[in-house]
Amino acid sequence: MRALHFLPALALVTAACGPAIRPLGPIAPVRAPMPELPEPPAESPPPAAPLALTDEEYLERRALMVPVEGVRPEKVPDTYWQPRDGGARTHQAVDILAKRGTPVLSADSGTVLRLSKNTLGGITIYATDPARRFVFYYAHLDGYASGLFEGKPVAQGEVLGYVGTTGNAPKNTPHLHFQVMRYVDARQWWNGPPFDPRPFLAQVGAQPGTSRTAAAVPEQQ
Ligand SMILES: [Zn+2]
Numbered sequence: 701m702r703a704l705h706f707l708p709a710l711a712l713v714t715a716a717c718g719p720a721i722r723p724l725g726p727i728a729p730v731r732a733p734m735p736e737l738p739e740p741p742a743e744s745p746p747p748a749a750p751l752a753l754t755d756e757e758y759l760e761r762r763a764l765m766v767p768v769e770g771v772r773p774e775k776v777p778d779t780y781w782q783p784r785d786g787g788a789r790t791h792q793a794v795d796i797l798a799k800r801g802t803p804v805l806s807a808d809s810g811t812v813l814r815l816s817k818n819t820l821g822g823i824t825i826y827a828t829d830p831a832r833r834f835v836f837y838y839a840h841l842d843g844y845a846s847g848l849f850e851g852k853p854v855a856q857g858e859v860l861g862y863v864g865t866t867g868n869a870p871k872n873t874p875h876l877h878f879q880v881m882r883y884v885d886a887r888q889w890w891n892g893p894p895f896d897p898r899p900f901l902a903q904v905g906a907q908p909g910t911s912r913t914a915a916a917v918p919e920q921q
Contacts, residue, residue: 755882758833759895762808763902765856767838768796768863768876769803773901780896792894793837793879800842800874802863805905806854807836807878807897813889815850821877822866826889827854835889839877840869857908 753761766773782791806827813835814826821839825848828835842864854860865871880900881892 755833755895756900758831759880759897759900760902762829762900764807764897764900765805765903766796766901766905767805767807767836767860767878768798769805769905769907771796771798771905773898773904776898776901778898780898792896793877794897796876796878798863798874798876800862800864802874803845803859803905803907804838804841804861804863804876805907806856806858806860807880807901808834809856810836810854812848812850812852812854812860815844815848818867820868822869823861823864824867825860827860828883828889832883834895835881835883835892837877837879837881837890839879840864840867840875842866842874855908856903857906859907 766776776794776796779791779795780793783789784791804825808827808829810827810829811832812825812827816824816826818824821837823839823841823843825838825841825844826835827838838860840863841861844861845859848860863874863876865874869875869877878897880895880897881890882895883889884892
């Protein structure tokens, strides 16, 4: 009689455990997608291999594209050392003249770090290369390309925005202010040591699939 008396209690325990166990089921599928999170945080150290190169060697291998459509490397004026603010600072960037609305292209593949507006640069973009070793700064834009967002992976030559005169650019001189800096601080991209991009601009500004003259893309004649 005693054993029989306990049977219903056992059944109750089993029934109570049932619903408690069932929610544990999805735990396995939840863990499964974990390896699908390859996007490194901004402060992740760059891959080891590129660091074996000097900064200059690395930039040379990136074969940067002139970030304005249709502009050849030799046509980018040497404005890097020009005085600014009455001689208080040097420009440490290049100004690439183009008609308003000309596509601004990504100089390298990589990732968009920040879209921001400020009084000097106007509408601007900070982006980085695949190893997050350099910061590319694009300023005075007329606007952003549609669908651009912070964190977006970009291809070399991808349209990021359009040439304009926002910020302190003369309203009758649309141009892209293009600046290259070493990526040393994940929060202050503008503070890295600057590099004159001209020696490293190796390709004509051209959107992917439309290049006719880029050195890296042989053209059948
Ligand atoms: Zn400038």
